[in-house]
Amino acid sequence: MPSISNLALAGLLAAGQGASASLVGAIQLEKFIKQETPIALQAVLDNIGPDGIKVPGAGRGLVIASPSTSDPDYFFTWTRDAALTFRTLIDDFVFGNKALEPLINDYIYGQARLQTVSNPSGTLLPNGAGLGEPKYMKDGSRYNGNWGRPQRDGPPLRAISLIQYSNYLVSKGQKARVKDEIWPIIANDLAYVGQYWNSTGFDLWEEVNGASFFTTQAQYRSLVEGEALAKVLGLPCTACAEAPQVLCFLQSYWNGKFITANFIQGNHNRGGVDANTVLGPLVAFDPYAPCDSPSLQPCHPRMLANFKNFVDTFRDPALYPINKGIPQNKGIALGRYPEDIYYNGNPWYLITLGSAEYLYAAIASWEKSGGITITPTSLPFFKDLYPLARVGTFGKLHPAYYLIKGLVKTYADSFVAVSQKYTPKDGMMAEQFLKVEPFTPISARNLTWSFAAFVGMNHRRQGHLPPSWVPKNVKVPDVCVGTSVKGTYAPATQAGAPNVTIPCISNVLFQLNASTYYGENLYVVGNSPTLGSWDLETAYPLMSSRYTDERPLWFATIPLEMEEGVSTLRYKYARQQDCGQEWIVEEEERVLEVPACVKDGSEEVLAERDEAFNGPAGSPGGC
Numbered sequence: 001m002p003s004i005s006n007l008a009l010a011g012l013l014a015a016g017q018g019a020s021a022s023l024v025g026a027i028q029l030e031k032f033i034k035q036e037t038p039i040a041l042q043a044v045l046d047n048i049g050p051d052g053i054k055v056p057g058a059g060r061g062l063v064i065a066s067p068s069t070s071d072p073d074y075f076f077t078w079t080r081d082a083a084l085t086f087r088t089l090i091d092d093f094v095f096g097n098k099a100l101e102p103l104i105n106d107y108i109y110g111q112a113r114l115q116t117v118s119n120p121s122g123t124l125l126p127n128g129a130g131l132g133e134p135k136y137m138k139d140g141s142r143y144n145g146n147w148g149r150p151q152r153d154g155p156p157l158r159a160i161s162l163i164q165y166s167n168y169l170v171s172k173g174q175k176a177r178v179k180d181e182i183w184p185i186i187a188n189d190l191a192y193v194g195q196y197w198n199s200t201g202f203d204l205w206e207e208v209n210g211a212s213f214f215t216t217q218a219q220y221r222s223l224v225e226g227e228a229l230a231k232v233l234g235l236p237c238t239a240c241a242e243a244p245q246v247l248c249f250l251q252s253y254w255n256g257k258f259i260t261a262n263f264i265q266g267n268h269n270r271g272g273v274d275a276n277t278v279l280g281p282l283v284a285f286d287p288y289a290p291c292d293s294p295s296l297q298p299c300h301p302r303m304l305a306n307f308k309n310f311v312d313t314f315r316d317p318a319l320y321p322i323n324k325g326i327p328q329n330k331g332i333a334l335g336r337y338p339e340d341i342y343y344n345g346n347p348w349y350l351i352t353l354g355s356a357e358y359l360y361a362a363i364a365s366w367e368k369s370g371g372i373t374i375t376p377t378s379l380p381f382f383k384d385l386y387p388l389a390r391v392g393t394f395g396k397l398h399p400a401y402y403l404i405k406g407l408v409k410t411y412a413d414s415f416v417a418v419s420q421k422y423t424p425k426d427g428m429m430a431e432q433f434l435k436v437e438p439f440t441p442i443s444a445r446n447l448t449w450s451f452a453a454f455v456g457m458n459h460r461r462q463g464h465l466p467p468s469w470v471p472k473n474v475k476v477p478d479v480c481v482g483t484s485v486k487g488t489y490a491p492a493t494q495a496g497a498p499n500v501t502i503p504c505i506s507n508v509l510f511q512l513n514a515s516t517y518y519g520e521n522l523y524v525v526g527n528s529p530t531l532g533s534w535d536l537e538t539a540y541p542l543m544s545s546r547y548t549d550e551r552p553l554w555f556a557t558i559p560l561e562m563e564e565g566v567s568t569l570r571y572k573y574a575r576q577q578d579c580g581q582e583w584i585v586e587e588e589e590r591v592l593e594v595p596a597c598v599k600d601g602s603e604e605v606l607a608e609r610d611e612a613f614n615g616p617a618g619s620p621g622g623c
């Protein structure tokens with residue numbers, strides 16, 4: 001058997017072939033990155049209220065997902081997109097872009113307020129349920145449409161971003177400000193994580209209900225970091241004690257071959273391969289954590305095996321014709337998951353760029369830990385890049401270390417080169433690009449998250465690293481238990497939240513018989529703010545999950561909040577037709593004497609309605 005140095009030499013020679021062609025590519029890539037970085041950063045800022053030039057009407061500090069108002073309408077603010085965007089902006093600020101500080105303060109203000117907005121997921125008080133709402137109107141008011149809710153990644157992602165900035169402030173001697181202003185927002189989010197991490201919710205793609213690797217990994221980090229910050233501030237964090245159990249659960253997504261992205265409730269056609277398993281480790285990245293840390297860093301052998309499995313799935317030219325003929329050691333265009341049908345299922349910029357960031361992060365960890373350990377689990381990942389790779393530990397003095405590190409860097413760059421190839425001259429990135437040639441951007445234009453992903457990728461590529469957060473010698477409990485701690489919640493008034501109190505709520509079950517066609521939706525609208533105060537745009541959606549041919553049932557248990565002094569509810573049912581046709585609203589008002597409301601957050605149903613739609617049937621618009 002040849003010695004490893006000979007192996008390394010052989011590899012170097014192999015890598016040297018075609019070097020001149022790749023040199024030209026490398027120069028062009030550097031040029032592209034240099035040009036795109038300021039464009040991407042500005043494009044992020046253009047989508048943030050109140051001054052973002054592409055998002056008129058957006059509230060202060062609110063990140064609009066995209067300026068697109070139709071096909072798809074993304075002119076809303078998502079807690080996830082906003083938190084991930086600010087993760088990168090706060091990084092940029094810490095790395096030296098001090099001009100971003102006022103914007104970070106606007107974000108804090110905006111999130112403090114959003115936390116208090118009653119919404120279809122619930123309210124802040126008394127039980128925090130409203131924090132799981134995924135999206136809000138551009139001005140921060142509630143969004144009532146049908147949606148995959150709750151989504152439990154928003155609160156931990158927001159906590160992580162705010163902790164990142166808080167740690168910076170503490171290091172500058174501004175502990176008091178953190179304690180009075182920012183911690184109350186973080187504390188609500190951590191309480192939410194501690195209370196609901198073991199409850200089902202929708203995944204980051206807003207499609208499947210259950211538990212999601214991405215969400216669990218963010219939850220873990222938020223609790224660990226929350227605990228550390230609480231300690232510095234001299235405050236308790238009861239929810240943070242859940243961290244070991246969340247970590248325990250995090251391990252269970254590994255199926256022996258790759259990370260099963262979701263545990264899904266109900267029927268589904270998913271094989272478990274999903275970009276959420278690549279994006280999670282970016283959020284959890286700690287360059288100083290060992291690669292075998294159960295926090296599951298990008299360099300963890302299981303995560304590298306998972307990365308390869310994920311990428312290889314999209315090498316199939318039947319899935320993505322655009323990737324046809326690209327060799328195994330080169331980056332390709334990547335999408336959410338192979339079964340995706342949203343816009344027909346295409347590559348996403350943020351995932352292709354995120355995969356590059358993933359590899360730069362792994363390299364940073366090897367640098368910090370002083371070597372690369374190849375295990376039987378991660379060996380196939382390394383073999384793709386370096387066929388002579390073998391199991392073992394290669395310290396920094398070993399020639400194989402530099403060789404492999406260089407090959408992984410080249411591999412990472414090749415994913416950026418894919419995004420370069422599919423970025424138009426003006427540098428604008430949509431959400432997706434078509435999976436077949438010729439290059440065609442698709443879905444939302446100027447997606448904030450795409451630009452943020454570019455900036456975040458480049459931070460890692462430049463070697464800008466986040467601070468450490470993983471505790472030394474963390475142990476996974478022997479037995480996993482699905483626990484939960486009841487949280488306490490309060491509006492973060494010092495940061496600008498209105499001083500909301502526990503709303504007085506009467507839960508009423510509405511059941512409506514209405515035969516509908518696929519694409520039609522039913523709502524209740526009426527004289528309660530919960531029912532949109534007669535505004536159809538914010539009417540309350542009914543659900544069709546129990547609809548059958550025998551019983552065309554639309555229903556919802558609605559937590560009714562009435563205006564001061566009003567106890568008679570007046571309401572109508574309304575059909576929302578597809579293809580932008582007119583609504584069909586009942587003519588006659590219905591009336592209900594609302595049972596006395598309660599303030600204890602109880603879910604007890606106080607009254608029931610069982611009614612039939614009183615008006616014409618809808619007809620499909622045929623669009």
Ligand code: NOJ
Nearest residue numbers: 204205206207341342343
């Ligand atoms: C909108 C969601 O944001 C997107 O992720 C999803 O694929 C589509 N709805 C379809 O459910």
Ligand code: NOJ
Nearest residue numbers: 065078080081204205206
């Ligand atoms: C659809 C994506 O699936 C979801 O993750 C994202 O939050 C929204 N679009 C808004 O960008």
